[in-house]
Amino acid sequence: MANILILGVKVPFTSGGQEVLVRTLCKELNARGHNADVVELPFTVFPKESFLNQAAMWRAVDLTTFGGKDVDLVIATKFPSYYASHPKKSLWLVHQHRALYDLYGSRYSDISDDPRDEALRRMLVEGDRKVIGECQFVSGISQNVVSRLEKYIDIKGTALYPPLPQGSAYRRGESEEYFLSVGRLCAIKRVDLMLKAMPIVHNVAKLKIVGTADEPGVMEYYKNEIDKHHLWDRVEFLGRVSDEELIDLYSKALGVYYAPHDEDYGYVTLEAFASGKPVLAGTDSGGVLEFVRHEENGLVVDPTSDAFGHAANRLIENKEWAAQLGENGFSFIQESGLLESGWDTVIDGLLSPLENTSCQSAVGCGV
Amino acid sequence: MSASDKLRIAWFSPLGSEGETSISAYATETLLPYLTDRFEIELFHDSFFSHKKYPTYHYLNAFLRDKERPFDLFFYQLEDSPCTKFVRMHLGLMPGITWFHHFFLSDDGPEPILNSGWQDTVDHFCGKRTVWPERGKEYTRPGPQAYREAGLSFASLFSLERDHGEYERLVTHKLLADSNQRQSFFLPLPVSEEVFSCRSKQSTTDAPFRVGYFGTPRIEHRAHKVLQALTEKYEQEVQLHWVVPEEELVIAQERLSEFDLDGVLYPQATPEQWKQLLPELDCALHPLFSVFGQPGAPLAMSLAAGVPTVVTGFGNTERLVDEVACKIEPGSSEATQVASALRELMKQPRPLQNREAQAFAREMYDVQGVAAQLGDTFEYLVSGEQSYLPQAMKRWRALEQDAADSLRKEVSSFLPASLWEGKDGELLNPVFEELGWSSKGEG
Numbered sequence: 001m002a003n004i005l006i007l008g009v010k011v012p013f014t015s016g017g018q019e020v021l022v023r024t025l026c027k028e029l030n031a032r033g034h035n036a037d038v039v040e041l042p043f044t045v046f047p048k049e050s051f052l053n054q055a056a057m058w059r060a061v062d063l064t065t066f067g068g069k070d071v072d073l074v075i076a077t078k079f080p081s082y083y084a085s086h087p088k089k090s091l092w093l094v095h096q097h098r099a100l101y102d103l104y105g106s107r108y109s110d111i112s113d114d115p116r117d118e119a120l121r122r123m124l125v126e127g128d129r130k131v132i133g134e135c136q137f138v139s140g141i142s143q144n145v146v147s148r149l150e151k152y153i154d155i156k157g158t159a160l161y162p163p164l165p166q167g168s169a170y171r172r173g174e175s176e177e178y179f180l181s182v183g184r185l186c187a188i189k190r191v192d193l194m195l196k197a198m199p200i201v202h203n204v205a206k207l208k209i210v211g212t213a214d215e216p217g218v219m220e221y222y223k224n225e226i227d228k229h230h231l232w233d234r235v236e237f238l239g240r241v242s243d244e245e246l247i248d249l250y251s252k253a254l255g256v257y258y259a260p261h262d263e264d265y266g267y268v269t270l271e272a273f274a275s276g277k278p279v280l281a282g283t284d285s286g287g288v289l290e291f292v293r294h295e296e297n298g299l300v301v302d303p304t305s306d307a308f309g310h311a312a313n314r315l316i317e318n319k320e321w322a323a324q325l326g327e328n329g330f331s332f333i334q335e336s337g338l339l340e341s342g343w344d345t346v347i348d349g350l351l352s353p354l355e356n357t358s359c360q361s362a363v364g365c366g367v
Numbered sequence: 368m369s370a371s372d373k374l375r376i377a378w379f380s381p382l383g384s385e386g387e388t389s390i391s392a393y394a395t396e397t398l399l400p401y402l403t404d405r406f407e408i409e410l411f412h413d414s415f416f417s418h419k420k421y422p423t424y425h426y427l428n429a430f431l432r433d434k435e436r437p438f439d440l441f442f443y444q445l446e447d448s449p450c451t452k453f454v455r456m457h458l459g460l461m462p463g464i465t466w467f468h469h470f471f472l473s474d475d476g477p478e479p480i481l482n483s484g485w486q487d488t489v490d491h492f493c494g495k496r497t498v499w500p501e502r503g504k505e506y507t508r509p510g511p512q513a514y515r516e517a518g519l520s521f522a523s524l525f526s527l528e529r530d531h532g533e534y535e536r537l538v539t540h541k542l543l544a545d546s547n548q549r550q551s552f553f554l555p556l557p558v559s560e561e562v563f564s565c566r567s568k569q570s571t572t573d574a575p576f577r578v579g580y581f582g583t584p585r586i587e588h589r590a591h592k593v594l595q596a597l598t599e600k601y602e603q604e605v606q607l608h609w610v611v612p613e614e615e616l617v618i619a620q621e622r623l624s625e626f627d628l629d630g631v632l633y634p635q636a637t638p639e640q641w642k643q644l645l646p647e648l649d650c651a652l653h654p655l656f657s658v659f660g661q662p663g664a665p666l667a668m669s670l671a672a673g674v675p676t677v678v679t680g681f682g683n684t685e686r687l688v689d690e691v692a693c694k695i696e697p698g699s700s701e702a703t704q705v706a707s708a709l710r711e712l713m714k715q716p717r718p719l720q721n722r723e724a725q726a727f728a729r730e731m732y733d734v735q736g737v738a739a740q741l742g743d744t745f746e747y748l749v750s751g752e753q754s755y756l757p758q759a760m761k762r763w764r765a766l767e768q769d770a771a772d773s774l775r776k777e778v779s780s781f782l783p784a785s786l787w788e789g790k791d792g793e794l795l796n797p798v799f800e801e802l803g804w805s806s807k808g809e810g
Contacts, residue, residue: 056798113459115770
């Protein structure tokens with residue numbers, strides 16, 4: 001039995017996949033006889049200059065002993081939790097601060113050409129290389145996350161897919177005439193593309209949106225679009241819903257829209273498959289594409305409203321085919337090891353530093 | 368300078384497939400074989416694939432490579448294309464020598480530079496201001512010209528004389544505005560040796576008169592005028608060979624139908640494609656009527672190959688003398704002028720070969736000459752008698768230091784002073800030092 005701390009990052013007043021992942025990992029570790037707990041520090045993306053402090057705070061906290069108990073291992077998850085210092089550190093990376101890496105130079109990054117921003121970027125990139133490089137075990141929640149790590153800071157890792165938190169609770173139900181979107185409401189999740197597709201989607205179908213706003217002004221923007229396209233009766237914002245309600249919504253959806261820009265992983269895809277529903281994804285949706293196959297268990301189209309509108313219509317016009325795509329997704333999830341049983345692989349990897357003292361990662365530079 | 372005494376150059380350019388149709392990628396491919404013996408060059412681009420035998424890195428790793436083994440200069444190529452957005456970003460982070468293939472840029476560039484305070488950065492560099500601007504200050508882009516990119520360059524090269532003139536006339540706000548030394552040069556695009564001799568085996572035949580046309584079906588490339596000209600009756604049968612960007616192929620087909628013309632379309636608008644066509648052409652058409660864009664390497668290749676060439680008498684091509692290219696005035700008589708030019712050429716015996724154009728191209732575009740000029744420019748700027756680049760880069764690194772110091776002040780202002788000073792300062796200061804984030808911790 002080992003004393004293990006899982007290091008989580010909490011953005012107050014929001015919740016997302018990372019919180020679910022941390023909570024579930026803790027539960028699974030305790031179920032296997034370990035003494036696991038979660039340590040979280042608050043995190044804010046504004047102002048960006050405060051990232052250095054927030055990272056330094058993690059590093060300044062002594063995580064070696066609590067109440068006379070030595071901590072045998074810490075498991076870091078998300079920027080900046082991996083700045084924590086401990087003799088035995090595993091990383092199960094949700095993501096780095098992507099605005100410094102793959103989102104740099106795009107509309108999703110606020111790092112400008114101001115030399116102070118460049119100084120910030122360089123400090124954090126070098127910091128990441130150092131503190132991730134000291135982990136005894138490096139992994140990420142998808143191949144996409146692990147590939148980014150290798151590409152940008154030349155540290156190799158293993159992809160360990162998080163199993164579904166409510167594994168067998170999902171159910172397949174008779175489809176009703178709506179598409180479901182689940183996730184935080186922010187630019188990078190691109191819920192607006194589906195919303196703006198609705199005018200060309202056959203008007204028997206509605207769009208139900210689960211999730212809360214994660215960016216200033218985003219709800220106003222969506223509401224403007226709804227007014228502009230007269231979609232008052234066709235788009236429904238459900239906000240945050242209970243686990244049971246969510247399972248019910250999945251089970252009755254005709255299809256699930258999930259097309260973020262270069263997503264890390266995306267529980268939503270797997271939840272949709274577990275509910276026997278096809279997924280509408282974009283060709284640039286990143287980790288989502290590790291599971292969704294075009295015309296096999298979903299539709300992968302150009303990330304435009306037009307393309308999503310037409311894809312949605314294909315499902316509406318041929319419900320048998322839509323159901324077959326969903327069935328294929330269901331079969332995939334059954335065979336994938338991403339239900340509860342998949343936790344053994346994840347935990348074996350994350351706990352490997354307890355048995356192995358050699359450093360897995362190699363830090364270098366370049367491609 | 369590197370251990371081998373060769374200048375170390377960080378060369379930023381789109382490469383291979385990502386810049387398939389870009390001028391920068393063409394220039395890089397053509398010039399590198401003539402420069403790698405003389406310089407130690409590392410390539411940087413916006414992707415992760417390795418390029419041929421060259422050491423290749425993602426551009427976001429440039430500062431790490433520079434830290435490991437400092438570069439003597441950063442070399443950028445810029446053009447009006449999304450594939451050089453990363454260049455627009457990075458040349459503001461570490462200025463160097465920028466080779467402009469376009470000076471008019473049709474978009475604002477990557478989003479993080481939409482609200483760029485580059486003028487303040489330039490002023491800071493020049494010592495005209497000592498305080499960094501407040502966060503959140505609004506800036507706007509002054510016009511379609513590449514003012515920011517030219518302003519943030521230690522030296523600017525131009526592959527078009529017209530753009531060089533615009534730069535000298537318009538750009539005053541720049542990093543070395545106070546210097547008396549020359550900071551801008553004209554450097555034409557290179558053409559490989561094999562292009563000069565590609566028509567040596569051309570045979571005289573009774574085949575149709577083959578017209579090559581390199582351009583989009585859009586108004587600026589005068590497709591409507593060219594196709595109208597081709598609908599006229601000629602003494603010889605005319606065959607159109609149109610090299611068009613793949614994404615515009617359908618529009619090109621529609622244009623041909625509209626004018627009831629047949630033509631062979633080549634859906635890959637690359638210099639390589641054009642080179643393959645040159646040996647068989649009787650005439651090359653390179654019309655362009657826009658301040659944006661340039662005819663690029665295909666025009667230089669047509670002249671080098673000695674193919675009789677028709678251009679628009681506007682902008683840079685206006686400067687070509689009549690012996691080198693036939694110039695068409697844009698306007699209502701454009702199609703008639705193109706038709707007349709074709710008729711004139713048909714009167715001459717084949718094979719048609721413009722020796723004056725070839726001589727001109729040899730002087731201007733010969734790859735060995737262009738590579739030598741570029742190499743000489745690098746050396747002039749870095750290690751020549753009047754070199755100023757090392758000093759300028761040193762000043763830029765001091766500016767970076769100043770920016771980092773300013774950032775640290777901002778950072779410390781978010782937390783109580785007690786966490787940074789006195790006994791409590793033991794909490795965060797050691798972390799900043801360990802991570803190299805404090806002045807004390809920097810290597």
